[in-house]
Amino acid sequence: MKVLITGSNGLLGQHLISVFVQNKTYDVIATGRGANRSPQRDHYIYEAVNLRDAGSVQQLVQKHQPDLIIHSGAMSQVDDCEKNKDACWDTNVGATRYLVNAAEKINASFIFLSTDFVFDGLNGPYDEEAPVNPINYYGTSKAAAERLVRNSKLSWAIVRTVLVYGVSNDPHRSNMITWVKNNLQQGKKIKVVDDQWRTPTLCQDLAEGCLLLAEKKATGMFNISGSEVLTPYDMAIKTAEYFQLDTSLIEKISSRSLSQPAARPAKTGLVIDKAINELGYKPHSFAEGLDIVAAEIK
Ligand SMILES: NC(=O)C1=CN([C@@H]2O[C@H](COP(=O)(O)OP(=O)(O)OC[C@H]3O[C@@H](n4cnc5c(N)ncnc54)[C@H](OP(=O)(O)O)[C@@H]3O)[C@@H](O)[C@H]2O)C=CC1
Numbered sequence: 673m674k675v676l677i678t679g680s681n682g683l684l685g686q687h688l689i690s691v692f693v694q695n696k697t698y699d700v701i702a703t704g705r706g707a708n709r710s711p712q713r714d715h716y717i718y719e720a721v722n723l724r725d726a727g728s729v730q731q732l733v734q735k736h737q738p739d740l741i742i743h744s745g746a747m748s749q750v751d752d753c754e755k756n757k758d759a760c761w762d763t764n765v766g767a768t769r770y771l772v773n774a775a776e777k778i779n780a781s782f783i784f785l786s787t788d789f790v791f792d793g794l795n796g797p798y799d800e801e802a803p804v805n806p807i808n809y810y811g812t813s814k815a816a817a818e819r820l821v822r823n824s825k826l827s828w829a830i831v832r833t834v835l836v837y838g839v840s841n842d843p844h845r846s847n848m849i850t851w852v853k854n855n856l857q858q859g860k861k862i863k864v865v866d867d868q869w870r871t872p873t874l875c876q877d878l879a880e881g882c883l884l885l886a887e888k889k890a891t892g893m894f895n896i897s898g899s900e901v902l903t904p905y906d907m908a909i910k911t912a913e914y915f916q917l918d919t920s921l922i923e924k925i926s927s928r929s930l931s932q933p934a935a936r937p938a939k940t941g942l943v944i945d946k947a948i949n950e951l952g953y954k955p956h957s958f959a960e961g962l963d964i965v966a967a968e969i970k
C-alpha cells in the first residue's frame with residue numbers, strides 16, 4: 673500500500689511519517705515545502721512540492737500513484753489566515769482541490785485533516801453531525817475544503833481535531849506545551865486565556881488515529897482528539913506544575929484582551945465516541961501526554 677502524506681514537515685506530518693514507516697505495511701511518500709525537516713530520514717521518499725501549484729501536485733500524484741493520500745498540509749496559523757485571505761484560500765482550498773482532482777484520476781482514497789474551528793463555539797463539545805458555522809477565515813477555508821472532499825467521487829474520511837500539542841523538529845508554529853514551558857523556564861510572564869474550552873490532542877494520538885482509519889479503510893467524518901475538556905489556562909497550569917515551574921508567572925486573561933486578528937470559537941472540543949467505538953481509538957490523557965512530550969524534549 674502506497675501512502676502520500678502532505679504537510680510532512682509539520683507537527684502532525686512528522687509524526688505521520690514515523691507512524692506509517694514503523695507500521696511497515698505502507699510505502700510512504702512524504703511531501704513538504706522545501707527541504708525535508710523530519711528527524712526520520714530513511715525508509716520513505718521525500719518530495720518537495722508546493723501544493724499551491726496545480727501542475728506539480730498532478731505530477732507528484734501521477735508519478736507515485738498512491739493508494740491513499742493523507743492531506744495534512746495547510747496554512748494553519750489562524751491569524752495569518754485572517755490577514756492573508758488569498759494565501760489562506762489558495763493553500764487550504766486550492767491545494768485541496770488539486771489533490772482531490774489528482775486523486776480522482778487514480779481512484780486513491782483520501783483522508784483530510786480538518787478542525788474544530790469549523791464551529792462557532794457556542795455550544796461545544798461537538799459530534800460529527802453538528803452543523804458547521806465558522807467564525808474566522810481559517811475555519812471558513814477548512815469548511816470549504818471539507819465540502820470539496822465530501823462532494824468528490826473519492827473514498828474519503830475527514831478527521832476533525834483540536835489544539836494539537838507535541839514536539840516536532842524545526843516547527844514553523846509554536847504549540848501550547850512548548851510555548852508555556854519555554855517562557856516559564858526563562859522566567860517570562862505569560863497571559864493565558866481561560867474562556868476557551870478545547871479537547872487538546874497529543875499529536876502521536878492523532879497520527880495513530882489516522883493509521884487506524886487507513887487500516888480499517890474507514891470512510892466518513894471522524895472526530896479524533898483528546899477526551900478531556902480543558903481551557904488553555906488549565907493546560908498552562910498543568911504544564912507548569914509538571915515541569916516544576918513557577919505558576920505565578922501565568923496570568924489568567926479573557927480572549928478579548930489577546931486582541932488577535934481572528935476570532936476564536938469559545939467552547940469547542942469534540943465528542944470522540946465514534947472514533948473510540950468504530951476505530952478502537954484510545955487517546956492518552958493530558959497528564960500522560962505531558963509525560964510523552966517531556967520524554968521527547970531534548
Ligand atoms: N495544530 C493544531 O492545533 C490543529 C491542526 N489542524 C489541522 O491539522 C493539519 C496539520 O496541522 P499541523 O501539523 O499542526 O500544522 P503545521 O502548520 O505544523 O503543518 C502544516 C504543514 O503544511 C505545509 N504547507 C503549508 N503550505 C504549503 C504549501 N503551499 N505547499 C506545501 N506544504 C505546505 C507547511 O509547510 P512549512 O512547514 O514549510 O510551513 C507545514 O509543514 C492541518 O491541516 C491543520 O489545519 C486541525 C486542528 C488543530
Ligand SMILES: Cc1cn([C@H]2C[C@H](O)[C@@H](COP(=O)(O)OP(=O)(O)O[C@H]3O[C@@H](C)C(=O)[C@@H](O)[C@H]3O)O2)c(=O)[nH]c1=O
Pocket residue numbers: 748749750751786787788789833834835836846847848863864865868904930936
Ligand atoms: C498566543 C497565546 C495563545 N493563547 C492560547 C489561545 C489558544 O487557545 C492556545 C494556542 O494558541 P494558538 O494561537 O496556537 O491557538 P489557535 O491559533 O487558536 O489554535 C488553533 O490552531 C488551529 C490550527 C486549529 O485548527 C485550532 O484547533 C486551534 O488549535 O493558547 C493564550 O492564552 N495566550 C497567548 O498569548
